[in-house]
Amino acid sequence: MTLRLTNTLTRRTEEFRPLEPGKVSIYCCGVTVYDLCHLGHARSYIAWDVLRRYLIWSGYAVTFVQNYTDIDDKILRRAAEENSSMEAVSERNIEAFMADMARLNILPADRMPRATQSLEAIRALIGELEARGAAYSADGDVYFAVLKHAGYGKLSGRDLAEQQQNADGRVTDAEEARKQHPFDFALWKGAKPGEPSFPSPWGAGRPGWHIECSAMVRAELGDTIDIHLGGADLIFPHHENEIAQSEAATGRELARYWLHNGMVNVGGQKMSKSLGNFTTIRALLDSGVSPMTLRLFVLQAHYRKPLDFTAEALEAAATGWKGLNAALGLAEAIGAASGDDPHPRDAAGLSPELVAARQRFAAAMDDDLNTSAALAVLFELVKPLRSLANRLERGDAAAAEAASSPLLASQGRLLLELAGVLGLQPEAAPVAGTTHSNGPCDQTIQDRIEARQTAKASRDFATADHIRAELQAQGIELIDKPGGLTEWRRV
RNA sequence: GGCGGCAUGGCCAAGUGGUAAGGCAGAGGAUUGCAAAUCCUUUACCCCCAGUUCGAAUCUGGGUGCCGCCUCCA
Missing domain, CATH: 3.40.50.620 (HUPs)
Incomplete structure (x- = not known):
């Protein structure tokens, strides 16, 4: 084709x-x-x-x-x-x-x-x-x-x-x-x-x-x-x-x-200057919309069709990108661990299913750059990777083994390759524990988290929830992880 | 008035003759003290009318609605 x-x-x-x-x-x-x-x-x-x-x-x-x-x-x-x-x-x-x-x-x-x-x-x-x-x-x-x-x-x-x-x-x-x-x-x-x-x-x-x-x-x-x-x-x-x-x-x-x-x-x-209904690229990106979210938003529609810019559609793209980004991140990690070429360019070593996926992607792109259909192929590849990422997080022993499987590695490789063709590159997630000029300092947050751990240990969930709500109000989100660990990030 | 384009589920959006990809949102379930995250399952007959065809979202004709260009504009 x-x-x-x-x-x-x-x-x-x-x-x-x-x-x-x-x-x-x-x-x-x-x-x-x-x-x-x-x-x-x-x-x-x-x-x-x-x-x-x-x-x-x-x-x-x-x-x-x-x-x-x-x-x-x-x-x-x-x-x-x-x-x-x-x-x-x-x-x-x-x-x-x-x-x-x-x-x-x-x-x-x-x-x-x-x-x-x-x-x-x-x-x-x-x-x-x-x-x-x-x-x-x-x-x-x-x-x-x-x-x-x-x-x-x-x-x-x-x-x-x-x-x-x-x-x-x-x-x-x-x-x-x-x-x-x-x-x-x-x-x-x-x-x-x-x-x-x-x-x-x-x-x-x-x-x-x-x-x-x-x-x-x-x-x-x-x-x-x-x-x-x-x-x-x-x-x-x-x-x-x-x-x-x-x-x-x-x-x-x-x-x-x-x-x-x-x-x-x-x-x-x-959208035009004369109508005054425009949003500049930098205003949008500076407002917290990630560049890749904008890119995904654009590529979800066919390039020749009008694209309606709405907050709702952009929000949907942001959530979609979050999932895709997580899979890309894992794919990179797996690739790095296996010493694979991070920028693969061919179908060498792919299973028949993956070769077929690669071909579906190419067929979609060949059809007047049907990026919408091409993205569907990407999202199919995303699913198993996200699933694994989640199981790894939970400390699933079988998952650790699966992570080193060549099949998954090649799946990640393909995902990175195809995402690269669309110019979609992994973005670093908001870093936990980053010091910020406003809001409580890291030490305060750590103290509150420890206080909450103690409350949780004694099954005093009212206090635990109160602490979380308190921090939430200050822009700090707490996420409980398996094993009693609590992560936090600014939102 | 001329030229061009579009109309698919709650939202976005593929599909251009054989019984509707994907994303988001929603619902149910699993997991969780709760929450978040995650996983599984699940939701459409395609603007209207007529026609062609064994069969149409997909072709033809006619409507309706919307948009772009005709001045600078990605």
């Missing part, structure tokens, strides 16, 4: 065949760095991270390029608000982006070009388009002429003639008046007084949004790439325009597969 992906360009789910066998070139539309990333970005980049990891796991050599849009009106506005510079705003948000992605265990792209560092390629591309008659300048701006490009609208399914009719009733401002067609878009914008600008044959100014991607794709990966990624909200006009620019200039197909992820919704509506 081979990987099948839903291609926006053909509106079909088709078999993935890279241009060059064994190699895949990917371009992922990155962020405009005027602010922190929100959950919409998280969803998108987690999905594409999984695509990338799966391709690598499948044996492909993947080159993954993701850009930073660091020239933009919104960045300028933000800089003006802060009485700072475009560079400063960009720099700060790029750092925040990298930190957020790292927390979510999203692999950094192989190369991350920036618009400000790609001006030469951008100017060259505009020049080519002009030479080919696909662009025209007007009052210091340069526009792409959509009517000159046969095939404009092929990605988003738009018909220019029809759209022109629909646009007739639209308000025409000064810029609209300069355009030959309402869909024409700026390749180069002439600088307004006081704005940062860059020199060009058309005068000082800055590149339009769409052209930077066309230029960076070409500079980094060539005329035709295998896969182009982005959110569904980029299909039109951004990706449509990218295709028009690139293909008008090179005469070659820009990307063979266009993949788009569905939006994150809040209360049935798209």
Whole structure:
């Protein structure tokens, strides 16, 4: 079985065949760095991270390029608000982006070009388009002429003639008046007084949004790439325009597969800055939601479908992750004890059942990255491991023996392998006995626990329960373990 | 108005012709002084109507509801 992906360009789910066998070139539309990333970005980049990891796991050599849009009106506005510079705003948000992605265990792209560092390629591309008659300048701006490009609208399914009719009733401002067609878009914008600008044959100014991607794709990966990624909200006009620019200039197909992820919704509506219904990645993670919980939450739904963000669904993911994490932790422990490769990459040494599970996982992923079905395979592997973990905790002698069984070890190995493909990595549980700035100190807690042990020993359960309630109120949870031991942790 | 997508149990979500994966929550049981955790068992005929078929959640047609894009947006 081979990987099948839903291609926006053909509106079909088709078999993935890279241009060059064994190699895949990917371009992922990155962020405009005027602010922190929100959950919409998280969803998108987690999905594409999984695509990338799966391709690598499948044996492909993947080159993954993701850009930073660091020239933009919104960045300028933000800089003006802060009485700072475009560079400063960009720099700060790029750092925040990298930190957020790292927390979510999203692999950094192989190369991350920036618009400000790609001006030469951008100017060259505009020049080519002009030479080919696909662009025209007007009052210091340069526009792409959509009517000159046969095939404009092929990605988003738009018909220019029809759209022109629909646009007739639209308000025409000064810029609209300069355009030959309402869909024409700026390749180069002439600088307004006081704005940062860059020199060009058309005068000082800055590149339009769409052209930077066309230029960076070409500079980094060539005329035709295998896969182009982005959110569904980029299909039109951004990706449509990218295709028009690139293909008008090179005469070659820009990307063979266009993949788009569905939006994150809040209360049935798209999460967006303008609606003000967004949650930033760092706000969510800082509120105590673990990165892997967010990752599991995202991967439980198919990447192309809308994903409704609710506290309840997130809670469910958190509980689900807790169980999965426990199994991963045990699998790691068993693996370490047996001296196994902690990052297995093949099916060697697996029982027929486990080989079948591995195949079910691959089949699910091959089916347009059906992570939901793939996770079901993971949870099947989780069950026996969790069961064993529990028996070990109870000091079950038979369990200790089972823990050293090769079958269980290979089961754990497989679980770690497959979880790794989804970018799910074990997280350390909250450490018992950690000293904290607020709440009672460790010694006090120990004393209370001992007092409770004494009460329990004399079957004075009223006192014992009282002590537990008391500590609970201070944010300390007590858990009685077999053998009379009591553990505690801050909640 | 144009283009695209979605509608599956209390919640989330797979399944795209042969009698409904998985997670969460719930219920019953086991264990526990209690609690937590854990383990076992258990809960759906798939928005509506019509049609195709031996057989449809799955295909066709018609409804209804919801969402995205058409302006910056992952």
